[in-house]
Amino acid sequence: MPSVNYRNDSQAATVDTEQPGPWEIGLAKNRASSSFRTLLVMVLTALAIRLVVMSFIYPEQLLTKYDHFKFGFETGRIARSIVQGEGFSSPLFVKTGPTAWMTPVYPYIIAGFFKVFGIYTKSAAFAVLSFQALISSLTCLPIFFYARRSFGVNVATWAGWTWAFFPYAIYFPLDRIWETWLSTLLLSLLFLISMQLEDTERISAWVGAGLLWGFAALNSATVITVLPFLQARISYLRHRKRRPWVLPNVALGLALVAVIVPWTVRNWRTFHTFIVFRDNMGLVLRMGTKGTTDYWEPHELGPWENAAQVAEFQRDGELKYMATKKAQAIASIKSDPGWYAWTTVRRFVFMWTGYWSLDKSYLQLEQWDPENIPFCSAFTVLALVGLRKAWKRRPDAAYLYTILLLIFPLIYYITSPEFYYRRPLDPMMVVLSVYALTPSRKLHEPASSN
Numbered sequence: 001m002p003s004v005n006y007r008n009d010s011q012a013a014t015v016d017t018e019q020p021g022p023w024e025i026g027l028a029k030n031r032a033s034s035s036f037r038t039l040l041v042m043v044l045t046a047l048a049i050r051l052v053v054m055s056f057i058y059p060e061q062l063l064t065k066y067d068h069f070k071f072g073f074e075t076g077r078i079a080r081s082i083v084q085g086e087g088f089s090s091p092l093f094v095k096t097g098p099t100a101w102m103t104p105v106y107p108y109i110i111a112g113f114f115k116v117f118g119i120y121t122k123s124a125a126f127a128v129l130s131f132q133a134l135i136s137s138l139t140c141l142p143i144f145f146y147a148r149r150s151f152g153v154n155v156a157t158w159a160g161w162t163w164a165f166f167p168y169a170i171y172f173p174l175d176r177i178w179e180t181w182l183s184t185l186l187l188s189l190l191f192l193i194s195m196q197l198e199d200t201e202r203i204s205a206w207v208g209a210g211l212l213w214g215f216a217a218l219n220s221a222t223v224i225t226v227l228p229f230l231q232a233r234i235s236y237l238r239h240r241k242r243r244p245w246v247l248p249n250v251a252l253g254l255a256l257v258a259v260i261v262p263w264t265v266r267n268w269r270t271f272h273t274f275i276v277f278r279d280n281m282g283l284v285l286r287m288g289t290k291g292t293t294d295y296w297e298p299h300e301l302g303p304w305e306n307a308a309q310v311a312e313f314q315r316d317g318e319l320k321y322m323a324t325k326k327a328q329a330i331a332s333i334k335s336d337p338g339w340y341a342w343t344t345v346r347r348f349v350f351m352w353t354g355y356w357s358l359d360k361s362y363l364q365l366e367q368w369d370p371e372n373i374p375f376c377s378a379f380t381v382l383a384l385v386g387l388r389k390a391w392k393r394r395p396d397a398a399y400l401y402t403i404l405l406l407i408f409p410l411i412y413y414i415t416s417p418e419f420y421y422r423r424p425l426d427p428m429m430v431v432l433s434v435y436a437l438t439p440s441r442k443l444h445e446p447a448s449s450n
Contacts, residue, residue: 151446172420405428
């Protein structure tokens with residue numbers, strides 16, 4: 001509590017700041033303890049829900065079709081090759097040699113589970129899905145903290161609990177063994193860190209952020225697409241406050257490069273070409289240029305369900321195969337740019353609403369679409385309402401949320417989408433949705449940092 005002390009001997013008034021009293025310290029400790037308990041219960045509740053659901057749907061991972069390909073898909077195949085002593089290789093049904101199809105983090109994580117619990121075993125399925133359930137549950141924590149920083153403690157608490165019960169956050173990490181769920185947690189952590197970098201002067205914090213960005217990029221290269229835009233916003237704010245921003249960004253960039261370089265060097269030594277993250281862009285672009293659009297992902301164009309494509313992949317090798325697919329994609333776009341533009345619009349709509357088609361043959365493959373489309377669409381609308389509200393009341397926070405929603409999904413509009421591709425944005429959209437639904441009288445928003 002500030003107090004004014006008038007000193008007669010100097011006839012000058014000085015303002016002193018008293019140290020917090022015992023009751024103030026006790027109140028702060030009680031609040032911290034209460035927040036800790038709330039977050040612990042939140043995470044444990046989320047984990048319990050996911051483990052219960054897992055007990056019903058885990059058999060999906062044990063299907064023997066295509067030699068257990070459902071168990072991790074390309075990630076599982078590479079993990080098996082690692083455990084079998086064949087190195088980072090063979091992402092498909094047959095042995096195809098060294099690969100840069102995937103970035104290395106998640107295949108090595110799955111390989112660790114295979115090493116301990118066995119390759120494609122029931123125990124491994126339980127262990128991996130439990131790990132993904134834990135990842136999804138822990139995402140409650142960064143959600144709470146960046147929601148609190150953006151919109152106050154009420155929104156933060158409701159957003160954390162919403163994530164604990166959020167259907168997408170429960171089902172998807174238990175349906176597919178993939179890197180997306182770790183990316184969701186990492187992007188949320190990096191989003192929180194980006195908010196904090198605006199005010200910190202410690203170079204070690206910027207270095208740590210760079211290391212985490214590098215790790216996240218080696219888990220999923222898509223994550224790093226938002227980094228330049230987030231850092232540009234942070235740098236602008238620091239420049240406006242006359243705080244140093246060049247050296248901190250250099251430190252972050254060097255740390256990021258230090259994490260990525262070993263993987264890039266490995267790719268150079270293996271393929272004698274420069275591959276920073278992955279080499280499959282040609283294939284995913286080709287899958288977005290199919291002439292017919294009865295389904296959103298034409299697997300037959302790739303080396304999965306098409307024997308001719310598998311043979312071509314084996315004959316030419318991974319790099320030449322990907323180069324061929326890229327050339328075919330570019331030729332297709334040039335031959336009919338109007339069709340490609342229209343299909344890009346359809347992919348945009350699919351990403352945000354879940355709608356692709358209501359044809360009977362399509363719904364036989366996607367039986368949950370009649371329920372999912374209204375839910376996904378309403379979720380998107382709520383998030384956009386929250387974002388609009390943020391631009392009116394908290395524009396400093398709205399910038400960062402807008403960057404993620406605009407930039408992250410761009411690559412999927414021009415290639416090929418899947419239901420789970422947008423999932424790393426779900427935590428931020430949950431926060432915005434809760435903010436949209438919170439009455440103004442119940443908002444206790446933090447003071448603007450700008």
